[in-house]
Amino acid sequence: MPVGTARTCMNGLNALSGVGLLTVPYALSEGGWVSLALLAAVAAACWYTGILLCRCMDADDAIRTYPDIGERAFGRTGRLLVSAFTYVELYLVATGFLILEGDNLDKLFPGARVTLGTVSLAGKRLFVVLVALVVAPTTWLRSLGVLAYVSATGVFASVVIVLSVLWAAAVDGVGFSGRGTTTPLRIAGLPTALGLYIFCYGGHPMFPTLYASMKRKSQFPKVYPYTHAH
Structure with missing residues (x-):
């Protein structure tokens, strides 16, 4: 695998795999094993949609x-509408992570x-502030190639x-x-499970940036099996 493609895979895995590991167990407890079909x-x-994204950007x-x-x-x-939805989603995902880390x-x-x-500062508030201070410098990196090494730590944490x-x-x-006590299917918990499964792919808005940063864009479709089938 080319180095650039490997870095893109690392960034994509960091955005998706860790979230899935943290949320899927609770989603299963809410919706049951059958809810994996929703995932x-x-x-x-x-x-x-990622494949369609490539076609749009190639146009x-x-x-x-x-x-x-x-x-x-x-x-x-x-x-304006797409910008609003994208930024709101990224803001809420980041907020969710800070709350999760604080807890x-x-x-x-x-x-x-x-x-x-x-x-x-004490308890959850203290850790939310500390995590924000630690993560903030990574948002100042201009090169996604450099960010891939930061993402590698996230993948390592998932392992x-x-x-x-x-x-x-x-x-x-x-x-x-x-x-355990999880039933094969819990209808009442399906909305919660679906929301958590969608949250697993909350990093999807970053894929256009990953695609644009690749030197060999034709390799981008090969990234999806590694990132979306985790």
Whole structure:
């Protein structure tokens, strides 16, 4: 695999795989095992729209983002609408991640507190601020090639999560025989499950940028099997 394609795969995996590992278990508990069909449908839809995305961007070299596609299709109004939906989605996804990190770190380090003068932060609020400060510099990187190395740490973290679960099951005595309480299908939980499955692909808006950054754009369709079939 060419280096540029490998970097694009790394960025795509970082955007999708970690989210899926964190949300799919709860989605299954809400919708049941049959709800995995919804996950497959969402993945297929994102895969297909990704192929259409390549065709749209190949049609005009000036197209580099989703708003550009919206303007090409529906004029200035289309650009404004697509921009609004894209930025709102990215903002809410980032907010969701900060809340998730704050909750998890608060459970790992209960009672943490930092006081600077008259300002005191503790618990979830403290970790949300700390995570935001750590992540913020990565948003200033201009090269997606450099960002790929940052993304590699996210992929590594996803591998660690999987290995930790396997360790807990095989070594710590949890085992693999537990059936749990999840029923094959829970109709009432399907909307929640569907929302979480869609959240797994919340990084999809970044794919136009990934495509535009590739030197060998013809290799982009080969990225989807690695990123969308995780």
